[in-house]
Amino acid sequence: METVGTAVDALPRPGLRERKKQRTRNALVRAALELIATRGYEGTTVDDIAAAADVSQRTFFRYFASKEEVAFFVSRLAEAHVLEAVRERPPGEAPLEVLRRAVLDSWDGINEAVERLVPLELHLRVYRMIESTPALLAAHLRRAAELEKELARLVAEREGLDVDGDPRPRILVAAFGGVIRVAERRWSTGGDVSVAAMRELLTTCLDHVGPALAENWRTNGSPVRRTET
Amino acid sequence: METVGTAVDALPRPGLRERKKQRTRNALVRAALELIATRGYEGTTVDDIAAAADVSQRTFFRYFASKEEVAFFVSRLAEAHVLEAVRERPPGEAPLEVLRRAVLDSWDGINEAVERLVPLELHLRVYRMIESTPALLAAHLRRAAELEKELARLVAEREGLDVDGDPRPRILVAAFGGVIRVAERRWSTGGDVSVAAMRELLTTCLDHVGPALAENWRTNGSPVRRTET
DNA sequence: TGGCAAGTGTCAGTGGCTGTCATTAGCCTC
DNA sequence: GAGGCTAATGACAGCCACTGACACTTGCCA
Incomplete structure (x- = not known):
């Protein structure tokens, strides 16, 4: 894998897989921030976030090491x-x-x-x-x-x-x-x-x-x- | 001079109950610090600390709001x-x-x-x-x-x-x-x-x-x- | 001494987080 | 464009921090 998290050079086309990952990550971030902003941090479970982004809880933790991190x-x-x-x-x-x-x-x-x-x-x-x-x-x-x-x-x-x-x-x-x-x-x-x-x-x-x-x-x-x- | 934890007037003598609590708290602190110092923070479970101080895990949390706090x-x-x-x-x-x-x-x-x-x-x-x-x-x-x-x-x-x-x-x-x-x-x-x-x-x-x-x-x-x- | 309340143990349950394994789905080669 | 490789995911089981509920013990005090 060439570039891990953040985009460096976009010259080689991202590829479907990479774009999908980016989309999932963004969905998780947006869902998390929205939920945290409205229901509070403790009032938001990782399951909530994962569900809102339509992935499993396990997948959330593959993108973020902790609930904190996404915040x-x-x-x-x-x-x-x-x-x-x-x-x-x-x-x-x-x-x-x-x-x-x-x-x-x-x-x-x-x-x-x-x-x-x-x-x-x-x-x-x-x-x-x-x-x-x-x-x-x-x-x-x-x-x-x-x-x-x-x-x-x-x-x-x-x-x-x-x-x-x-x-x-x-x-x-x-x-x-x-x-x-x-x-x-x-x-x-x-x-x-x-x-x-x-x-x-x-x-x-x-x-x-x-x-x-x-x-x-x-x-x-x-x-x-x-x-x- | 002899009150260690909560500093208030110790004029009315502690009473057995109070002294017992003090002893339990000290036992917990000492056990916790000893364990954390040797096995690390993550390597020490609250159950370990409670067991070392000879109380139940539940009792630990009645003295300290979190594992952090005792540290x-x-x-x-x-x-x-x-x-x-x-x-x-x-x-x-x-x-x-x-x-x-x-x-x-x-x-x-x-x-x-x-x-x-x-x-x-x-x-x-x-x-x-x-x-x-x-x-x-x-x-x-x-x-x-x-x-x-x-x-x-x-x-x-x-x-x-x-x-x-x-x-x-x-x-x-x-x-x-x-x-x-x-x-x-x-x-x-x-x-x-x-x-x-x-x-x-x-x-x-x-x-x-x-x-x-x-x-x-x-x-x-x-x-x-x-x-x- | 008997009643009261504080202190404690047990148990069950929630939520964050991890390891494992089977399954899905891009990607790449032929 | 079929098949193999591997990254990505989901499902499940399990650990640990922490909490609520309830029953039981024990110091306290009238």
């Missing part, structure tokens, strides 16, 4: 985009700027890719479930931790540091990750769920990473609009 | 100590200093409390399992996230900020949490597992939180160790 299908897509964007940043750029630009620049592409799979509004509903379901939240954080680990590795590599010897890359990435999570949370709980709103949130929050570590906040002017370090 | 019994102890230490920091102290001092000052007390329950060496072995078992790692991160949420709340309160309106407390705490996790990881993988070594690690890592967010690391003299890959 994070969209998130995984986004992560892949961000990682790639980071890898393509020009050398010499400051670490925080690299992360910031990578996220902001890949944002539109991410949403496009997601929309091609499921309605963005559905993803939002699922995301709210993730945040409010302990088991999913835990998995989400573990995924985030893995992503941060890789980001720290990349940052350290760019800066010529040893990621295991110097704590600064990890700390920087941890702070960055905290910002992302704050933004995500606001997006999912806020009223405006548009893509533009999320971009706006991201930008605003990212602008605070630097100043947040400065001390004596109280002597600052406005809490949100602080300029320069 | 984090010690961690929960530590978290409670840190939170209390933070609450007792004098007002006016800078946020980062509050967190730093809270951790370092409560460190000895934590280890004393842990040692009263299980050998510290056993806890270390369990901690290594937590870090290397995906399911446990996820739970660990979720717990850490909850702790950070509370810490951010406390920091915001101290500084007179709105934790939902101002991202800085969360970002600061996220960076701090990142440091703690780096230190934990080094402690559990390093050679020196002593309490003093962990304190040393914590101190060193915490000293880097501030500088880590400064840019152009390359022009800095390196705070830890300059390595070339």
Whole structure:
């Protein structure tokens, strides 16, 4: 078998078998997200999902290692985009700027890719479930931790540091990750769920990473609009 | 002093029933940690733990909501100590200093409390399992996230900020949490597992939180160790 | 001492997940 | 285009985490 999960080069025609698999996978994802969004994670059994996609439960587990995994299908897509964007940043750029630009620049592409799979509004509903379901939240954080680990590795590599010897890359990435999570949370709980709103949130929050570590906040002017370090 | 689990006034003496419960809970914890440390988390069934503690499986679940929970019994102890230490920091102290001092000052007390329950060496072995078992790692991160949420709340309160309106407390705490996790990881993988070594690690890592967010690391003299890959 | 409630064991059942095996269905060769 | 190969699937049995229900034991206290 040449390409396993994600499409790489579509030059050799997929073939019927491959297309069928893709269709089954998509059906499972869509069925799962729809069910989870409406009935909740715990309220949705794997049998439900399999039945909705018209396959056996056993087949579901041949496509996804766990019920969790299918819930994070969209998130995984986004992560892949961000990682790639980071890898393509020009050398010499400051670490925080690299992360910031990578996220902001890949944002539109991410949403496009997601929309091609499921309605963005559905993803939002699922995301709210993730945040409010302990088991999913835990998995989400573990995924985030893995992503941060890789980001720290990349940052350290760019800066010529040893990621295991110097704590600064990890700390920087941890702070960055905290910002992302704050933004995500606001997006999912806020009223405006548009893509533009999320971009706006991201930008605003990212602008605070630097100043947040400065001390004596109280002597600052406005809490949100602080300029320069 | 003698109440280990739930810290309330122990003035009215425990009573036989209560003491029996305490003994059962401790037996379960000890059996669980011992088994998990030796056979791994997935390699240990709840029936094993219950049998080792000489109770039924059903009784295990009356003491712990899940198999996970018993694995984090010690961690929960530590978290409670840190939170209390933070609450007792004098007002006016800078946020980062509050967190730093809270951790370092409560460190000895934590280890004393842990040692009263299980050998510290056993806890270390369990901690290594937590870090290397995906399911446990996820739970660990979720717990850490909850702790950070509370810490951010406390920091915001101290500084007179709105934790939902101002991202800085969360970002600061996220960076701090990142440091703690780096230190934990080094402690559990390093050679020196002593309490003093962990304190040393914590101190060193915490000293880097501030500088880590400064840019152009390359022009800095390196705070830890300059390595070339 | 007898009644009460807390603590426990047993049993049955649900749901996530896996191994096994027989069957179906693309694919490829001749 | 028939037949063999193998990937994909379904059906079934089984393990384990976890839960509800009910009966039984036991500390507690009037």
